[in-house]
Amino acid sequence: MGSEEISTNLFKTELIELGFLKIRKNVYQGRVPIKGDINGYYIDVLIDCTDYPLVSPNIQLISINGDAKVYKSVPKNWRHLDEHTDKFPRDSIFTICALHNWYANSSFNARYVYNRILEWLKSNTTSQWKEEEDLPSSRILPKNISDITLYLGYDLVLHVSRQKPRSYSFNEIVHTRYLLKGGGEASLKNYGNKYPIDSIAFLYDGSRNIAQNAKIYKFVMPGEYISKIAMMLLDDEIQRSETLVIFLGKKTFYKSVFQLFNELKKHNIHKKISSKHKNIPLVIVCEGENGKFETIAFLVETETLFEKTDDIKFRMFKTEIFKPISPPIPLNVGILGAGSxxxxxxxxxxxxxxxxxxxxxxxxxxVSNLGNHELSGYSLGSNKAVDLVRYLRTICCHYTPDVEYRNDDLLTVEEADIVIVVVGSPSSFDQLAFNILRSINKPIIWAWVSEYNILQEIVITSDSTGCLNCYYLLTRSEPELSKIHDLARKEIDKYPKYIVDACGDPHIPSQWEKTVFLASQIVSILNFYCKHKRFPFEYINYFAGRYEIYPTIKNGHVSVHKNCFCNRSK
Structure with missing residues (x-):
């Protein structure tokens, strides 16, 4: 018998000593406290010790003061209690969150678990929590596993939260076209509200099994921060539905889905819904536990919402909110060269x-760029910068990037706070360094790589440094730097300098993963500059053999070299 099995058997024995009864394999039911009550409350729980001690026991709340309808009777101010919903509020399962920071430890026995549940009950009945027990959360209802996801912009949440309590509005929402259980698809001529929930083929059925002829549905509420990506998230065939958006206000208290729906019924909000609708997405904004606004959403069967019954039929959305960000790099950056x-x-x-x-x-x-560039074969023959700008505007959903194409290098430099020069052609690089940008005093980051990325170099020039030629002279006069360059040349000479691409043209070989590394270093340099208003160095070299992982690094400063023709010292 292994140590884990011994621990599990001891745990089960202790549960029985505490008055718990075995219900099924690894599951025990008991009363907390064993006798009496805590401030007028006692509870019955199920403890599932499957995978104990590696995994913390699952604690399910099954009754409060003998009332098994926890979805109704749970006090609205109780905390650290998660509700797992599926189809009806009466089927909800409530789990107690009392075993924080769990790990396999002999002291975490059954009596420890019982005492944690007891402390949880005491804290809830007195509303006094120890700091280590009261982990912060803004959510009253937990995030459930769901096959329907709602995407909202934070601007909508802010707008709704500024309205009067109990206010509501109807909005149009776009979503994935419904598949129907009987086969076929919902008509795009109809609003999605026309179809009863039971007629729609959802990915998960009531037993959490994956259903056939079903898919995950995405819903998008258009807004300032999200309208541009709505079409990206959805299929080509978009369905529309009418949605009811409700602001319940700051003094709304509920702890279960059932109590929330009762709150809606109490204020007759459900009577605003058209009786022609078979379903309606409900988006509810209210104040969460720590004062932050919480957004909850359901797809509700309207007929059951009208009735005075516990059997309100719904599916809970997984809600995702896009918030605007303050760019971590608040600079205008110009990039000359849109290659790899x-x-x-x-x-x-x-x-x-x-x-x-x-x-x-x-x-x-x-063709030679493919596999070593962010753009795909769809952009073959197109201007790299133009297509790259189009692509970059689509990849960010959390904010709207200001990315623009310029067909003039000098114009790009004039508008930028910092310039990054990464052109691939040596002649174009030298033309920029020693002619076009020679008199530019703003910071310029120059970067280039050797064949196979064996030597990767970054040089930063400004009005307080030497020029690029000063750096070239430094690579021959500074002993350590010169040594790295000599080693790099010897390593490069081991391999062919050119490969032939699919078109039969010679192409300098490179390693994409090392290019990605160099790009990340350049962004890190910019990030450092934004925080400290200076650069950590003025040059850095990364040298590694073709099949080596960790590079040798050399960095330093670029002063005006005595043998350089530049006049930066004057």
């Missing part, structure tokens, strides 16, 4: 959050 490295830098910047991104490149996407 430039496209990856642009993607990371936009995903992270940037004030404005300007991209300039005159080249078109070719």
């Amino acid at each position: 490295l430039g496209s990856q830098i642009a993607k990371i910047l936009v995903s992270k959050g940037i004030k404005k991104l300007l991209i300039s490149d005159y080249d078109r996407l070719s």
Whole structure:
């Protein structure tokens, strides 16, 4: 018998000693407290010790003061109690959250679990919680596993929360086209409200099994922060439904779905719904436990909502809210070069959050770029920068990135606070460094790679540093830096300098994963600059063999070199 099995058997023996009865394998029922009550309350619980001690026992609340209709009787101010809903409020399961920070420990025995439940009951009946027990949460109702998801913009939540309590409005919502249980699809000529819930094929049936001829449904409530992605989230065939949005106010108390629906009925909000609707999405905004607004949503069978019955038929939405962000990089950044490295830098910047991104490149996407670029084969023959801008505008749902194409390098530089130069052509690179951008004093980040990314270099120039040629001279005069470059040349010479692409053209080979690494380093440098208003260094080299993982790193500063022709020291 293993140690885990011994621990489990001891746990079960202790439960029996505490007055618990075995209901089925690994599941025991008992009373808390064993005798008497706590401030007028006692509860019955089921403790499931499957996978104990590796996993904390599941504690289900099955009655309060002998009343098994917990969905009705649960006090509205009780906390750390999760409701798991499915189809009807009366079928809800309530689990007690009293075993925080669980790990396999011999002291976490049955008596410990019993005492934690007892403390949970005491805290709920006195509304006094110990700090380590009262983990923060704004949600009254927990997030349930669901096959329907509602996407909202935070602007809608703010707008609704500013209305008078008990106010409501009808809005149009777009969603995935319904599949029907009898076969076929819902007509797009009809609003989705026409179909009873039981006629719609949902992914999960009542037993949580995955149903055939079903799919996950996505619902989108258009708004300022979300309208641009509504079409991205949904299929080509979009269905529309009328939705009731309700603001219950700040002094709304409920602890179960049943109590929430009763709150709605008490104020006759359900009578506003058209009797022609077979279902309606309800979006409810109210104040959560810690003062923050909570958004809850249901797809409700309207007929059962009208009736005075416990059998309100519904499906609970998983609710996702898109909130506006303050860009972590509040800069106007210009990128000259939309190749492998430039496209990856642009993607990371936009995903992270940037004030404005300007991209300039005159080249078109070719077959040799595929597999080493953010763009796909759909952009072959198109201008890299133009298509990259289009792509970047679609990848962010959490904010609207300001990304623009410029067909002029100097115009890009003029509008940018910081410029990143990552053009792939050596001649174009030198033309920018020693001609077009020679007199530019704003910070410029230059970056390039050798064949196979064996040597990756970043140089930062500004009005307080030497120029790019000063750095080139430094690579020959600074011993450690010179040594790294010598090692890199020897490693590069081991491999072919060119490969032939699908079109038969020679192409300098690179390693995409190392390009991604270099792009992330450049973004990290920008992030550092935003916080400290300075750069951590003025050059950095990463040297690694073709099949090595960890690079040798050398960084330092670029002063005006005595042998350079630049006049930056004057």
